[in-house]
Amino acid sequence: MDGSLFDNSKKEEHAEIVSLCWAIWNARNQFVWDNKKSSVDRVLTSMRQYLAEYSKAQDFFTQALYQFVEHRDGAQVWVRPKNSAVKITVDATIFAESSSYDIGMLARNDKREVICGRLESYPSNVRADFAEAMAVKEALSWCKLNKWHEIVLESDCLSVVQALRCSIAMRSPFVILLGSVERCSRR
Incomplete structure (x- = not known):
């Protein structure tokens, strides 16, 4: 073109x-x-x-x-995880007219091969960043269920990534959800 x-x-x-x-x-x-x-x-x-x-x-x-931006943030191309790691890419989509949202997850190995994927729908009207945070939380639960211990999590939602990296304690439904994400990631 x-x-x-x-x-x-x-x-x-x-x-x-x-x-x-x-x-x-x-x-x-x-x-x-x-x-x-x-x-x-x-x-x-x-x-x-x-x-x-x-x-x-x-x-x-x-x-x-x-x-809270780090060196590899915003990479336009897929970056290979180390050999034993599973890379999970998460995303969320809001459907305002039906008051619902979908979250998607894709697991790949270091050879770029798809291990498996998952798509879930939720009947709730939420903000985009909240849906993205739910995607991260569900991805971590999915990793635990599949016994993947070495993971790299990839998200396109800057506010979620930054909130996870931030050490300042705040009170909001979004931050409380992210707190449960952090607790889930430590298990």
Whole structure:
């Protein structure tokens, strides 16, 4: 592609186009892998959610949260874990129109081979970061069930990663959930 699609459009339009493509791709995967059909409304709702998350990530005040960022954070390519480790990639998707969310987990070995995957749906209206934190919590429980002791956990939710790394005690449902994630990870 020569980039001509974006040559005459604005930055906001780029974000809308990319968000729509992502939502269509996600709907396609749900159809191919789970035989779930998505309505146009559901795809557009997903697009709006992705766009809102993107906009939030671009916000100037959000940039102040980068104090807990480490060297490999934000890697654009998959990074191989050490030989004996299992790498778990987690993600969550919010479906506002049905007041539900899905979490997905994928376990791979150091050869990039898929060991197994898991998808769960929850009938609850939650914030995106809370859904992502639930995905991390469920992934740790999944690791314990499968007796995987050496794991690398990968998430695309910066606020969850930073909250897990933060040593400041705070009180909110989100932070309390993350506290249970930390306790689960130590077992």
